[in-house]
Amino acid sequence: MRTRLAIRIHSFLERRFPERRVFLKSDSDTRFIRLRSETQLVAVAGITLFVAWTIVATAIVLMDTIGAGNFRELAKRDQQTYRDQQTYRERLNAISAERDNRAEEALAAQERFNAALTQISMMQSELLASETRRRELETGIEVIQSTLRDTMRERDTARKSLAQLKADTRDENTAHAAMASASAQMDMLAGVLSDTAEERDRIMADARDAIGQRDELELELQLMDERNSQIFRQLEEAVTVSVTPLDKMFRNAGMPPERILEQVRRGYNGQGGPLSPLAMSTRGEEPTAEALRANSILAKLDQLNLYRLAAQQAPFATPVNLGQVRQSSGFGYRRDPKTGGRRLHKGSDFAGSTGTDIFATADGVVTHAGWQSGYGRLVTIRHAFGIETKYAHNSKLRVKVGQRVSRGDHIADMGNTGRSTGTHLHYEVRVNGQPVNPMIYIKAARNVF
Template identity: 65%
Template structure:
């Protein structure tokens, strides 16, 4: 059966590939090579496969060359876009810096204006108290003058009655000198007229002082309103900023108040009365303003101790935000407890607030790690450094160079992992960074 099938296949192949002989002739001999149909089929198949492979390989090389050109163009476009983005970020950073400087200048100007308004308020309050004292003296003088006038009227009536009685008894009093009585009556009338004039003048002066006092009260009310608006605009953003950062504002301000021993200090309430009287509405209003100014001053001191600064001052880009994200190593979803700044290796890193270094070494997953403990239970962490430039126990200041950016630990590239923890709990560092840009 196999022989018949082989003969049949051989017959079919001979139709397309008839047997051929290749003669090889030399000087002394002649030989030939017989090419059977099967041999020709194998040779044709091999040649076809070789040509097909050459065509496919050539096409692949051409496509790869074309693709490489496209990739190069895309890389150039990406590089241009990245450079443009860096320029935009640099311009935004410069703009933020200018806005921060302008905001600081406005803040200082507002403080100066508040100080001037406070001085004017105290002066106007003193003048008001003086006017009230003057009015009280005038009222007392007026009452005394009115009493003198009544006494003078009684004396005139008595003298007039005595004069009538003496006329009726002319014979009994003919010896009394009438000139003395006339002089006494004239003096009494003059004193009466003077008392009336003085009383009128006192009433006019009292009315003028009342008008001046009303005008001064209106001025004081305007000054109070301006001060209250300035305090609201200044204190409310600071209070909201600290609360958004998760910081206990009341306990924080109390800590600052206890530890503050420089110039200024807590402002004492105003006291104008020494007679044990209840404070007036203006006095209570002024005391509320002084308390707000004291709170503003304490917030300013607290802000100097909190990490309201940027750990990277060179050009950088944010590569990962705070919150849940896809893990770059495992691909799973997990919490990212900080923010990532990407920049070249060796970029200087700076402390964001005054504090004490509590860790300066290798940390699991963090690589080379620096921890700094600040006031109010705040801690900052700087991870994946290439070099650490501080030691444990060292006291550092805001803006001090503490290390260099690197790629140590569990990373996919060079960057800084920056964390802020309040009471041991991780909070979003962008709250502090944005506050430093927007408020200060």
């Protein structure tokens, strides 16, 4: 059997690799090398193996080169991301400090404004009192002038009577008595006139002093109005600078500010209290321009307070310290790391070391804290506006169901539980039960917090 098999193999090789001879000719001799079928087969096999090995080695070298390039590019990108995160945190701290300074300036300006209003009220009272006194002095002057005119008429009448007495009286004694009586009356009238003139001069001097005080009060009121106008401008600028970024943040996150603020106003829990409009008059008069301006500023401050409450209840913060992790996968369709199929990834993944702190991204109530298939150890928090956040694959949970948490509270430690290929946090944001991209909220809050 082996002989027949050998013969058949040899015949097959003869058909594929017929015997060849290689002649080597010299000046004196001619020789040849006989290449049998088996020899040719071995040579072809060796050459094939050598070429295959060369191709494989080249492919390995190319893959290593490409992998090294990708690794360097990834390292550069991670370094750039870390630098961007550092810049973001520094900018965030600077903006927070500036926001606090603006708030302190607004409070100080409001205190100065209240003090100015009190001082204006006092000055208005003094001005009214001065005006009343001036009118009383004018009335007194008119009375004195009227009395002076009556006295002068009486003096003229007495002089005419004296002249008549001189003409009609022949008796010298009677004339002397009349002269003495007339002289006494003249002295009395002169004294009355002198006193009246002194009183008039004194009243005129008081009137001039009152007019001078009125002018000083009017000048001081004008300066006070200018200072108040400057305070109003500073307050308006501070409020605008504070409200505009918050309004833009909510709009970028797809949350209409009008609807959000209305919901916050309806569910207002009394912390702080809305600012009440100023009432500049108690007599039912129309409000002044300053009152309208002040009420506009107070309305904006109330809006700023509502924005602050709404921002605390929406997931604008990051669930991890970005300087300690990197984003390994985003929201959207991707290749499933387990099955290899195309599948919707409903959140964002942040890779880091085991035990990395995980924080709540907004105020809310814990509705789940335990194991859930696929998610591993999971924390679910319900927030306002129909928003819910999920924190999956944790190694340790630090909250319980029903517990109320605030933004920045430590709620879990990063791990590799559940359907996971490595240590990371799977972070989800759901609005009315539908998953949305968490980075919409995180990016919207950049340069604000």
